[in-house]
Amino acid sequence: MEASETAQRFTHEQWPYEPKxxxxxxxxxHYVDEGVGDPVVLLHGNPAWGFLYRKFIKPLTAAGRRVIVPDMIGFGLSEKPVREQAHTLDGHIANLTGLLRQLDLHNATMVCHDWGGPTGLGFALSNPDRVRALVIMSTWAWPMPPAEFHKRIFPWRMMHAPLVGPYLLGRHNALAGRGMYLSVVDRRQFRAEAQSVYENILPDPGSRLLTWTWPRWIPLxxxxxxxxxxxxxxxxxxxSKLPTLLIWGREDEVFDHKTFATRFKALLPHAEGPELVTGRHFLQEDSGEEIADKINRFLDRIGERQS
Known part of the structure; x- marks a missing residue:
């Protein structure tokens, strides 16, 4: 499906940004590029797209920052390959790297969430001359052990089995629908303003391939x-010595803060946080403006220390 056709599935009021x-x-x-100043790159995971960060863009640009919001290949308004071989972790890191190098970004802050963690950190650690800081939220960056959530037979491992995965996540769009709905705190608000957007951006089983194949790259x-x-x-x-801020959803059951934020803190003892906000796994839905404010204040502190 062409991006122009997909774009008709949400309104300008919901997503008022020029597609690039x-x-x-x-x-x-596809990506959004708004504002001027040092860039802040907002990275989504599965099964989201740039829309997840709609509450971040205005607060960040108002603070004098340039905001880049890519849609990973396979999601949002980006092209959606129908071959599983197109969706390796290294391939997604290479895609992100290709975009950010074409934009010739420097002094970038990488905001990494879910699969935006491994991809964004993969870029940052390979291109340290282009990166100013890291903001890490509800993700992971090590092989073992996996999250307890990902070791469970039901629902996670069954959802990504060879037959059940294509049926539930492909035919019925279960991850973008009920999966995201269950991964926010304020479900009434999510259903009213966002759920249909996430569902409609993946309109058919072919467009949903990544939702059930990418998770197979989680080491078990x-x-x-x-x-x-x-x-x-x-x-x-x-x-890494990059300035880092850890922000976590207090209610996150996928990457719980007591285990995962604590491990990031051990890897990056200089990191600020973890700062907890209201939110399950998709904490941007419940606390978007608050998180954007935390990012602004963090980057202001960095600027004061470096000046």
Whole structure:
């Protein structure tokens, strides 16, 4: 489906930003580019898209920052390959790298959430000369052990089984529908203003391929295909001195703050936080403006220290 057709599935009031596109690794990648100043790159995961950050853009641009919001290949208004081979973790890191290098970003702050963690950190650790700071939210960057949530037979591992995954997440769009609905605190507000947007941006089973294939890259044992990349992420992150802010959803049941924010703090002892906000896994839905304010204040502090 062409981006123009998909764009008709939400209103200008819901997403009032001019669509921009670049070719990355042969795919057409959509992004939003608003404001001026040092760039802040807002990275989503599965099954979201840039819409997840709609409450961040105005507070960040009003504070004098340039905001870049990419849609990962396979999501949002970006092209949606129908071959699973297009959706490796290294491929997504390469796509993001291709976009940000074409934009020639420097002094960037990478805001990393869910799969935006491994992809955004993959870019940052490979391009430290282009990155100013990190904001890490409800994600992970190491091979083992996985989250307790991802080890459960039901619902997680069953949802991504060879037959059940395409049926539930492909045919019935379960992750963008009920999955996201269950992963916010204020479900009434989410249903009223956002749920249909997430569902409609993935209008058919072919467009939903990534929702059930990308999670297969979460390492569950030593034979996992993503193991080497996550080992590299953990090793390189432990060497990082980039200013870092940890923000976590207090109610997150996927990457709980007591386990995952604490482990990031051990890897990055200089990091600020973790600062807890109202929110399950998609904390941007419940606390978007509050998180944007925390990012602004964090970057202001960095600027004061560096001036």
């Amino acid at each position: 596109f670049k070719r990355v690794n042969r795919w057409r990648m 044992d030593d034979s996992a295909r993503g193991l080497a990349r996550f080992e590299w992420l953990e090793r390189e992150l432990g060497k």
